[in-house]
Amino acid sequence: MASPPMKTEQSFEFGELSPQDAMGSASESSYSPPGAVFGVSPPESSPRGRNNRRRDRPSWVKITYTPYFDGHLWRKYGQKKIKDAEYPRLYFRCSYRGDRQCMASKLLQQKNGDDPPLYEVTYTYEHTCGAPPIPFPDIVAEPPPAASREGLVLRFDSPAGGHGGAAQMMQQHQGQHQSTCRSPFMMLSFGSSCQTHNQQPAFHSDLAEPGTSSSIPNEGLPAPPPANGDGDMFPTWDSFTYDFDSHVHFGDHTRLPYNSNYDCDDF
DNA sequence: TGTATTTGACCTGT
DNA sequence: ACAGGTCAAATACA
Numbered sequence: 403m404a405s406p407p408m409k410t411e412q413s414f415e416f417g418e419l420s421p422q423d424a425m426g427s428a429s430e431s432s433y434s435p436p437g438a439v440f441g442v443s444p445p446e447s448s449p450r451g452r453n454n455r456r457r458d459r460p461s462w463v464k465i466t467y468t469p470y471f472d473g474h475l476w477r478k479y480g481q482k483k484i485k486d487a488e489y490p491r492l493y494f495r496c497s498y499r500g501d502r503q504c505m506a507s508k509l510l511q512q513k514n515g516d517d518p519p520l521y522e523v524t525y526t527y528e529h530t531c532g533a534p535p536i537p538f539p540d541i542v543a544e545p546p547p548a549a550s551r552e553g554l555v556l557r558f559d560s561p562a563g564g565h566g567g568a569a570q571m572m573q574q575h576q577g578q579h580q581s582t583c584r585s586p587f588m589m590l591s592f593g594s595s596c597q598t599h600n601q602q603p604a605f606h607s608d609l610a611e612p613g614t615s616s617s618i619p620n621e622g623l624p625a626p627p628p629a630n631g632d633g634d635m636f637p638t639w640d641s642f643t644y645d646f647d648s649h650v651h652f653g654d655h656t657r658l659p660y661n662s663n664y665d666c667d668d669f
Numbered sequence: 670t671g672t673a674t675t676t677g678a679c680c681t682g683t
Numbered sequence: 684a685c686a687g688g689t690c691a692a693a694t695a696c697a
């Protein structure tokens with residue numbers, strides 16, 4: 403296909419992005435870590451100016467088995483084979499980019515061929531579209547309490563969390579410490595024995611009282627994502643890597659690594 | 670017919 | 684110069 407002369411302006415028109423926008427509004431995002439934009443100043447020059455160099459864009463990395471379900475609507479706009487990468491890289495941008503000037507984008511890089519495959523998702527820019535996140539619980543595999551015989555605990559956390567959401571918490575604790583006290587509204591425990599084929603998972607539903615996590619009713623848990631050929635069925639482990647100097651690793655969404663000090667002062 | 674995805678070309682940054 | 688990121692026409696799909 404003969405491409406017409408390329409447009410003269412690629413669309414990084416975030417010159418008016420305020421620090422607040424860049425930091426993300428806690429009410430607008432359920433997953434985006436505000437801390438991801440530490441040290442990023444609002445661009446002041448033209449979209450093509452040096453302040454908009456790719457390396458200066460706020461970005462953070464998430465390792466996940468479910469890269470397609472993060473609560474926002476994305477439109478794929480590109481795919482590219484990356485040198486020395488076994489799998490192509492997929493490029494997405496916020497579906498509201500056009501009508502709401504939301505600059506959020508993400509790129510997907512499959513890391514391995516496991517079942518399910520593990521993905522590295524690099525998010526760039528906070529959502530400024532204001533679109534309410536699609537309710538979807540954080541499903542996190544946790545090591546069991548030391549005293550427990552359970553082999554694995556899956557936490558189905560409410561995105562709203564009853565604390566005002568993950569982003570808000572991140573903002574509250576940014577630069578200090580993270581609260582890890584979001585209460586899961588459902589947990590699955592799996593035994594550690596090998597007799598899994600006969601074993602029913604134990605349901606521990608501590609569904610929140612009305613008005614807290616009620617956006618996701620008990621039986622209203624989102625159906626498992628369709629088997630889309632990517633083996634993208636269940637998330638089992640997440641982590642964020644913040645692109646801030648020496649890549650600080652946080653736990654999934656708002657959670658600290660397991661060996662972190664827990665702090666419940668949000669209650 | 671409208672919208673989303675695919676894909677090759679072009680642009681940008683290193 | 685090269686690799687990665689983005690655009691937009693072509694194509695697929697609902």
